[in-house]
Amino acid sequence: MTRVLxxxxxxLMALFxxxxxxxxxxxxxxxxxxxxxxLPVLAGQAATMDGVFGVITSFxxxxxxxxxxxxxxxxxxxxxxxxxxxxSPVRDWEVAVGKWLGAxxxxxxxxxxxxxxxxxxxxxxxxxxxxxxxGLIASTYVGLLFAGGAATAIGALASSLTQNQIVAFFLALAxxxxxxxxxxxxxxxxxxxxxGLFQYAGGSNRFQSFSLGLVTLKDIVYFSSLGIGALFLITxxxxxxxxx
Amino acid sequence: MNRRIRSGSASLLPAALALIVLVxxxxxxxxTTLSWxxxxxxxxxxxxxxxxxxxxxxxxLLVIGLFRSGVGNGQPExxxxxxxxxxxxxxxxxxxxxxxxDVADVRKYSVQEPNTLVLDYxxxxxxxxxxxxxxxDFTSALLKVESNHVPVVCWVAGVGGRSRSDTxxxxxxxxxxxxxxxxxxxxDLLMTGLTSIAADCDExxxxxxxxxxxxxxxxxxxDYMAAGGSLLIAGDPWSQTPAAAASLNEVLKPYGLAFxxxxxxxxDASRAFDVITPATLTYGSSPxxxxxxxxxxxxxxxxxxxxxxxxxxxxxxxxxxNLSYAIAAPRQDLPRQAGDAAGPFAIMETLEVPxxxxxxxxxxxxxxxxxxxxVLPPSSNAANLELALGTFQWLAREDxxxxxxxxxxxxxxxxxxxxxxxxxxxxxVFLMPGLVVFAGxxxxxxxxxxx
Numbered sequence: 001m002t003r004v005l006x007x008x009x010x011x012l013m014a015l016f017x018x019x020x021x022x023x024x025x026x027x028x029x030x031x032x033x034x035x036x037x038x039l040p041v042l043a044g045q046a047a048t049m050d051g052v053f054g055v056i057t058s059f060x061x062x063x064x065x066x067x068x069x070x071x072x073x074x075x076x077x078x079x080x081x082x083x084x085x086x087x088s089p090v091r092d093w094e095v096a097v098g099k100w101l102g103a104x105x106x107x108x109x110x111x112x113x114x115x116x117x118x119x120x121x122x123x124x125x126x127x128x129x130x131x132x133x134x135g136l137i138a139s140t141y142v143g144l145l146f147a148g149g150a151a152t153a154i155g156a157l158a159s160s161l162t163q164n165q166i167v168a169f170f171l172a173l174a175x176x177x178x179x180x181x182x183x184x185x186x187x188x189x190x191x192x193x194x195x196g197l198f199q200y201a202g203g204s205n206r207f208q209s210f211s212l213g214l215v216t217l218k219d220i221v222y223f224s225s226l227g228i229g230a231l232f233l234i235t236x237x238x239x240x241x242x243x244x
Numbered sequence: 245m246n247r248r249i250r251s252g253s254a255s256l257l258p259a260a261l262a263l264i265v266l267v268x269x270x271x272x273x274x275x276t277t278l279s280w281x282x283x284x285x286x287x288x289x290x291x292x293x294x295x296x297x298x299x300x301x302x303x304x305l306l307v308i309g310l311f312r313s314g315v316g317n318g319q320p321e322x323x324x325x326x327x328x329x330x331x332x333x334x335x336x337x338x339x340x341x342x343x344x345x346d347v348a349d350v351r352k353y354s355v356q357e358p359n360t361l362v363l364d365y366x367x368x369x370x371x372x373x374x375x376x377x378x379x380x381d382f383t384s385a386l387l388k389v390e391s392n393h394v395p396v397v398c399w400v401a402g403v404g405g406r407s408r409s410d411t412x413x414x415x416x417x418x419x420x421x422x423x424x425x426x427x428x429x430x431x432d433l434l435m436t437g438l439t440s441i442a443a444d445c446d447e448x449x450x451x452x453x454x455x456x457x458x459x460x461x462x463x464x465x466x467d468y469m470a471a472g473g474s475l476l477i478a479g480d481p482w483s484q485t486p487a488a489a490a491s492l493n494e495v496l497k498p499y500g501l502a503f504x505x506x507x508x509x510x511x512d513a514s515r516a517f518d519v520i521t522p523a524t525l526t527y528g529s530s531p532x533x534x535x536x537x538x539x540x541x542x543x544x545x546x547x548x549x550x551x552x553x554x555x556x557x558x559x560x561x562x563x564x565x566n567l568s569y570a571i572a573a574p575r576q577d578l579p580r581q582a583g584d585a586a587g588p589f590a591i592m593e594t595l596e597v598p599x600x601x602x603x604x605x606x607x608x609x610x611x612x613x614x615x616x617x618x619v620l621p622p623s624s625n626a627a628n629l630e631l632a633l634g635t636f637q638w639l640a641r642e643d644x645x646x647x648x649x650x651x652x653x654x655x656x657x658x659x660x661x662x663x664x665x666x667x668x669x670x671x672x673v674f675l676m677p678g679l680v681v682f683a684g685x686x687x688x689x690x691x692x693x694x695x
Contacts, residue, residue, distance in 0.1 A: 016687060017687055017691060019684070019688070021684075022680065022681075022683070022684030022687070022688075023684075025680045025684070026677055026680045026681050026684065029676050029677045029680050030673075030677045033672035033673050033676055033677065034672075034673055037668075037672050038668065038669060038672055038673060041658065041668070042660065042665050042668065042669070044655075045657060045658050045659065045660065046655040046656070046657060046658055047655055047656045047657070047658045048654070048655035050654075050655065113676065113680075116671070116672075116676060117672070120668060120671065120672070121658075124658060124660060124664055124668070125656060125658055126659075131656055132656075133283055133284040133285070133287075133654070134284065135281075135282035135283045135284050136282065136283045136284070136287070136654065138282055139282040139283070142282075184313075185313075187340065189342070189345070195339075195340070195341075196339065196340075199340060200274060208320035208323070208324065209279065209324060209327075211320070212287070212288060212320065212321065212324045213281060213282050213283035213287055213288055214279050214280070214281055214282070214283075214288040214324060215279060215280045215282060216278070216279040216280075217273055217276050217278040217279065218270070218273040218274050218276060218278075221269055221270055221273035222270060222273070225266040225267075225269060225270055228266065229262065229263065229266050232259065232262045233259065236256075236258065236259045
């Protein structure tokens with residue numbers, strides 16, 4: 001576990017010292033503030049976090065996470081440091097989980113900045129914190145943690161497939177968009193039982209319960225499976241380098 | 245080469261096994277309904293009455309969601325609600341379809357509006373339009389399809405006026421479809437030679453006749469109401485046959501109410517589609533309007549409902565603004581003139597009057613246009629469909645099936661002063677991104693110094 005944390009810390013620090021990390025953070029804060037918070041709350045005069053969560057699910061998850069994860073393996077491969085890492089006394093799964101954890105922690109930190117909006121809502125709503133449905137907000141954050149965990153794992157998997165960061169970005173973007181939206185779209189254009197299967201497999205559909213305040217076991221299993229599956233594949237890919 | 249194949253196979257096998265395990269886990273999980281409602285007010289927890297209604301289903305209930313894809317179509321909320329009922333009964337199955345491509349279901353269930361839920365319980369159906377998808381609506385629909393009682397709507401015929409089979413903009417074919425889709429039986433009530441109204445008529449619909457009602461028919465109507473009947477009665481302004489309008493008022497006379505016959509003009513643009521089509525956004529408190537507060541209903545070419553007796557105490561469902569006025573006699577120019585009656589006017593009212601052990605129910609509407617095809621889907625997205633359906637259900641006493649306490653909205657209103665708004669914009673749009681940019685530049689500067 002110590003080795004996992006060491007790798008995670010190293011990758012997290014690498015994000016903080018790279019311009020990409022700060023550009024992602026700035027872009028995220030500007031978009032959530034302007035389109036997710038100011039417009040819905042001030043224009044709609046409603047104490048809601050729906051706009052913020054909407055920006056996160058439509059922009060941070062499919063677009064910014066690939067930016068965060070594109071370098072985790074691809075950069076190491078292009079610079080030849082992945083071989084060094086793999087020949088050091090760490091197991092493949094520790095490398096996979098450590099690198100995922102680094103990117104995921106960065107995502108969590110980005111997510112944490114949105115707590116400022118909760119504080120602002122609590123400050124301005126009559127009755128303050130007692131009036132806000134904190135359970136509803138917490139449930140959505142739980143969903144964002146699971147969905148983000150799966151998305152960072154998928155992004156890391158895309159990065160492990162290539163040594164070109166741009167390719168890794170577009171690959172992750174394509175996989176995430178497919179995972180998030182394709183199920184819903186295909187569900188509309190197919191007949192049962194296929195439509196039911198597609199709709200079930202659509203990430204956006206699986207996230208809906210969380211955004212309604214409901215933490216559902218099947219949704220947790222879905223996102224966990226995506227994340228664990230991607231991490232498992234990364235481990236196998238790293239292992240495959242030994243026999244190639 | 246053999247070593248590579250062996251190693252490759254050894255690597256693929258665990259991957260395939262892991263994939264199978266994860267898919268199996270999801271299959272098992274998809275069959276569970278285990279969930280935790282974290283909301284403060286139990287937004288996702290059914291009331292005991294709803295749980296009971298779901299649990300006592302004796303046959304399979306098919307719920308079909310006919311949605312049009314797009315943000316804000318209500319699908320997540322509707323499906324989450326259906327999921328709560330499914331968690332209580334394995335007899336409830338759900339499938340989601342596209343309103344635009346699933347023509348078979350749209351036709352079969354006479355669905356007028358996208359984003360409608362259809363409940364099919366052994367052939368008995370209920371349609372829940374977008375405004376009628378709360379827990380109370382769903383549970384009421386469950387109770388209705390479970391009930392053996394089919395409400396009978398007796399529609400006055402043989403006196404001219406609007407037709408239920410007329411599919412033109414001024415026809416009532418959409419209403420007929422809505423009634424059929426919601427498990428009502430509609431039959432004609434011929435006025436010719438009418439001396440009494442059958443007791444199995446749960447409600448009588450009398451839409452502005454074109455010819456005067458016979459005295460015997462008016463008396464039959466009075467007897468029916470005195471026995472605790474229900475009546476939907478609609479008038480019109482500037483009647484072509486004053487005797488017909490007078491006979492309509494004869495029906496209302498015992499209750500101290502009448503249609504004025506004057507055309508209501510609504511100059512307040514915020515409360516009108518056009519000057520002769522008042523629109524209502526806020527309604528009087530009634531089970532009919534429970535779900536449509538804040539959604540506009542249109543009242544094309546309406547007359548006012550007036551009180552002829554001080555004893556009458558109707559509930560005003562819809563009214564016009566203080567700026568409105570009424571023109572008594574037909575004329576071309578609508579701007580206000582001296583002699584026009586000043587508003588506000590009641591244009592839709594309900595009344596309950598004791599009738600022996602029961603209570604007679606009356607809904608009065610100042611326009612026959614309130615339920616014409618032009619103001620119902622797909623021609624219009626106004627709340628007239630819900631208003632009309634709510635009216636028929638209230639008259640059939642289906643409102644008393646269940647009463648659940650309303651749940652608070654997901655987003656509470658926020659009243660922000662200009663100063664508050666400026667502070668919020670400063671913090672979120674300038675301070676927060678500024679801090680991130682500043683921190684980034686600080687890191688860049690430090691790394692530059694180290695190098």
